[in-house]
Amino acid sequence: MIELQDLSFSYDNSKTILNHISLSFGAQKQRVIGIMGHNGSGKSTLFLNLVGILKPTSGQILVDNHPIKYNKKGLRQLRRKIGIVFQDSDQQIFYSIVKDDVAFALRNLKLPEEQIEKRVEKVLKQLDIWPLRDKPIQYLSGGQKKRVAIAGILVLNSEWLLLDEPTAGLDPDGRQRMMILIKQLVANGQKVILSSHDMDFMYEACDYFYLLGKGHIIKEGTKDVVFDDEEVLKANKLNQPWLIKLHQKLGLPLCNNSQELFALRDHIHVDNL
Ligand SMILES: Nc1ncnc2c1ncn2[C@@H]1O[C@H](COP(=O)(O)OP(=O)(O)OP(=O)(O)O)[C@@H](O)[C@H]1O
Numbered sequence: 001m002i003e004l005q006d007l008s009f010s011y012d013n014s015k016t017i018l019n020h021i022s023l024s025f026g027a028q029k030q031r032v033i034g035i036m037g038h039n040g041s042g043k044s045t046l047f048l049n050l051v052g053i054l055k056p057t058s059g060q061i062l063v064d065n066h067p068i069k070y071n072k073k074g075l076r077q078l079r080r081k082i083g084i085v086f087q088d089s090d091q092q093i094f095y096s097i098v099k100d101d102v103a104f105a106l107r108n109l110k111l112p113e114e115q116i117e118k119r120v121e122k123v124l125k126q127l128d129i130w131p132l133r134d135k136p137i138q139y140l141s142g143g144q145k146k147r148v149a150i151a152g153i154l155v156l157n158s159e160w161l162l163l164d165e166p167t168a169g170l171d172p173d174g175r176q177r178m179m180i181l182i183k184q185l186v187a188n189g190q191k192v193i194l195s196s197h198d199m200d201f202m203y204e205a206c207d208y209f210y211l212l213g214k215g216h217i218i219k220e221g222t223k224d225v226v227f228d229d230e231e232v233l234k235a236n237k238l239n240q241p242w243l244i245k246l247h248q249k250l251g252l253p254l255c256n257n258s259q260e261l262f263a264l265r266d267h268i269h270v271d272n273l
Contacts, residue, residue, distance in 0.1 A: 001026040002050060002082070002160065007059035008215075009042075009049055017042045018049070019215030020059070025160075025193060031186045034206035035195040036226075038237035041212045043195040044087060047162045050193070051084045079105075083153035084162040089145040092152065098140075099124070099133040102151045123151045127181070143174045150181070161185060163194040167201050179205055203227065203241035204257045211236060224254060 002025040009018040048054040095101035124130040209226040211219040247254040255261040
């Protein structure tokens with residue numbers, strides 16, 4: 001469990017980005033947690049606090065009941081527990097060749113080379129980038145780079161994965177692959193925290209949500225609770241997911257995804273269309 005206790009953060013003293021936030025990720029056995037908020041609401045800042053790159057101005061973060069330690073050893077332990085995939089893949093790609101980049105963190109951990117090769121191969125195949133293994137990273141597309149960045153974190157097999165805008169810049173196929181990957185991670189027992197402006201993606205991928213605005217958690221809950229109020233979403237520059245709109249405006253059952261909705265087609269009747 002990751003617990004934020006009265007956490008505040010500001011980059012300089014002029015503006016508080018996160019303001020006395022207390023919450024527990026994973027307390028209710030959620031597997032995929034969505035952080036929503038408009039541009040500049042502090043989602044990435046929150047993620048950077050969770051992985052110890054930024055340190056709270058006040059308050060603290062506990063991981064499995066232990067406060068984060070900001071020394072070298074403490075941060076190394078934290079990285080094995082919580083992995084982050086940044087919004088901008090270039091921020092976390094170091095090596096020039098795909099397979100070396102993905103192996104980087106494992107080599108730092110001084111694992112046996114044979115084990116490293118096996119883990120790298122498994123992850124590259126899982127993400128469908130095995131054929132790119134010997135390619136220099138600078139020749140990859142944005143979507144391919146994103147997958148390399150994800151691979152570099154997946155090999156660590158951390159309990160928690162933070163995905164900051166994982167669908168940004170991806171085509172519909174890449175978006176669909178990302179959804180499948182999240183489901184695979186959950187099936188593998190891992191937990192995910194993700195942020196995105198793609199409300200339809202968030203709706204389908206996540207089982208619990210936090211809406212961040214003006215430094216506070218404005219709303220939290222399951223999809224039926226958090227997407228219920230269109231005005232609150234609008235005020236935070238977010239759209240209602242289309243499945244919620246169909247439910248609210250046409251009285252259709254609230255479905256978790258399009259397949260669930262289409263499976264109902266013989267049983268639903270829409271008046272006044
Ligand atoms: N390194 C920094 N120094 C000073 N201010 C920063 C820094 N990084 C971010 N900020 C400010 O902190 C606020 C929150 O930014 P952050 O990137 O966390 O928001 P976000 O919700 O992730 O936004 P987006 O949806 O655009 O990715 C913004 O006002 C931003 O300008």
